[in-house]
Amino acid sequence: EIVLTQSPATLSVSPGERATLSCRASEGINNNLAWYQQKPGQAPRLLVYGASTRATGIPARFSGRGSGTEFTLTISNLQSEDFAIYYCQQYNSWAEAFGQGTKVEIK
Amino acid sequence: EVQLVQSGAAVKKPGESLKISCKGSGYSFTSHWIAWVRQMPGKGLEWVGIIDPVDSDSRVIPSFQSHVSISVDKSISTAFLQWRSLEASDTAIYFCARREVHYGLVVWGQGTMVTVSS
Numbered sequence: 001e002i003v004l005t006q007s008p009a010t011l012s013v014s015p016g017e018r019a020t021l022s023c024r025a026s027e028g029i030n031n032n033l034a035w036y037q038q039k040p041g042q043a044p045r046l047l048v049y050g051a052s053t054r055a056t057g058i059p060a061r062f063s064g065r066g067s068g069t070e071f072t073l074t075i076s077n078l079q080s081e082d083f084a085i086y087y088c089q090q091y092n093s094w095a096e097a098f099g100q101g102t103k104v105e106i107k
Numbered sequence: 108e109v110q111l112v113q114s115g116a117a118v119k120k121p122g123e124s125l126k127i128s129c130k131g132s133g134y135s136f137t138s139h140w141i142a143w144v145r146q147m148p149g150k151g152l153e154w155v156g157i158i159d160p161v162d163s164d165s166r167v168i169p170s171f172q173s174h175v176s177i178s179v180d181k182s183i184s185t186a187f188l189q190w191r192s193l194e195a196s197d198t199a200i201y202f203c204a205r206r207e208v209h210y211g212l213v214v215w216g217q218g219t220m221v222t223v224s225s
Contacts, residue, residue, distance in 0.1 A: 034211030
């Protein structure tokens with residue numbers, strides 16, 4: 001079973017700044033990694049798939065990178081609507097687990 | 108519009124049974140697997156299991172296997188998550204999502220809040 005470890009647990013960032021979130025897989029996942037954003041009271045929303053491809057309608061300030069076991073999601077020029085919890089998820093092999101999440105909060 | 112619409116909130120007592128639903132519309136329901144995800148109060152997302160609407164082939168992760176079952180009725184484009192005997196620890200929001208190969212979970216239902224309390 002593949003385990004995903006996200007860091008940090010909480011990231012305090014000022015609007016307009018950049019946030020970098022990390023996701024590490026316990027073994028290689030062939031870039032079959034997605035990032036989701038979840039706001040309070042809402043379902044998660046797909047941001048990035050294939051480690052680096054933005055989903056439909058996702059602003060360019062969201063960018064994913066990485067391969068193998070190390071992945072990052074960078075949010076540039078943070079907007080007020082970006083303060084949320086972000087999860088990574090691997091869909092390379094059963095079970096398609098999530099990381100524990102990174103909360104991006106206003107500094 | 109492609110969407111997954113889930114059944115409404117449920118309040119149950121320990122030991123009771125429950126079946127919640129997830130109805131797909133706006134696309135060919137048998138084209139994509141449906142996944143179930145749990146979110147306990149104030150916690151993160153947990154993968155529960157997945158089902159292929161074509162042939163009802165399903166998988167549930169070991170920690171849930173003895174406790175929940177996943178089914179589908181493709182004639183009404185609906186997937187189900189079912190418990191025979193609820194426990195207080197089942198209290199959570201349950202999301203269904205459309206899983207697309209190479210993309211992950213692209214379309215999500217709105218979530219169903221399940222509360223189990225005596």
